[in-house]
Amino acid sequence: MTIRQNILITGASSGLGKGMAIEFAKQGCNLALCARRLDLLEALQAELLVVNPKIKVFIRPLDVNDHDGVFEVFDRFKQDLGKLDRVVVNAGMGKGASIGTGFFNANKQTAITNFVSALAQCEAAMAIFRAQNSGHLVTISSISAVRGFRRAMTVYAATKAGLTSMTEGIRMDVMNTPIKVTCVHPGFIRSEINEKVEKVPFIVDTDVGCRAMVNAINKEKAVAYVPRWPWSLLHWVMRIAPASSIRKMS
Incomplete structure (x- = not known):
């Protein structure tokens, strides 16, 4: 397993980003x-410095919808650490409602943040990795990428499907090079995005989910569904399940 010492995480102040940061800190990153x-x-x-006083932790404010700012902050982090070994494109949001019900601005905001701004992050990371001829790009998609969903999930799922597809294209582009690309599809993990949702199947706590995510990231496989049980199997079921069954999940 390749050692990735210097790791950049976007959307790191809470939820899955924070949870992953804690797990990586424990590992000495x-x-x-x-x-x-x-x-x-x-x-x-x-x-984090209490968790592991031996590591370096650099922080910078960044709204990923400031696309010029994404490139600037990534480059400054590279200068801080000398090299970026892994970038985790994690920042995202879940605003929205059923299409045609008067919430276009909320749906648009989710579409831009989760896809266009993810593109900016991938561009900035890959430019650094290409110059270094090394690195590991990680995108955080979602189990919802495998199917369309209704109501507030409609645009969110579409953006995650787009992110999964884009990540695969990036991986094809640098295949057989020292640059690795992974797309992680979390199942239902408790976070700020879904904290108000009461009934969710197979949901796990943030710390459990983040440990599973970090373990999957460290394996550097092309695609991961986490936690492995039940999502490594259930994502296949979801792909062929009738729309009426998927409808009940959202």
Whole structure:
């Protein structure tokens, strides 16, 4: 397994980003963390240095919808650490409602944040990796990428399907090079995006889900569904299940 010492995570101030940062800190990785809320990043930085005082933790505020800012912050993190070994494209959101019900702006915001801004992050990361001729790009998609979903999930699922497809294209582009590309599809993991949802099948706590995500990332396989049970099997079932069954999941 390749050792990835210097890891950049976007959307790191809470939820899955924070959980992954904690797990990587336990493993002795240096971290470059960015998110919109600097106060939460500062608190996380202090927490991580308690978890592992031997690591370096750099933080910067970043709204990934500021696409020029994405390139600038990634480059500055590279200067901080000397090299970026892994970039985790994690920042995202889940606003939205059924199409045609008056929530176009919310749906548009999710579409831009989860896809166009993910593209900006991938572009910035891959430019650095190509110059280094090494690195590991990780995109955080979703189990919802495998099918369409209704209501608030409609645009969210579509953006994650787009992210999965884009990640596969990037991987094909650098196949057989020292640059590796992984797309992680979390199942239902408790986080800020779904904290108000009461009944979700197979949902796990944030720490359990994040440990599974980090384990999958470290294996550097092309595609991962986590936690492995039940999603490594269930994603195949979801692909062929009738729409009426998928409808009940959202």
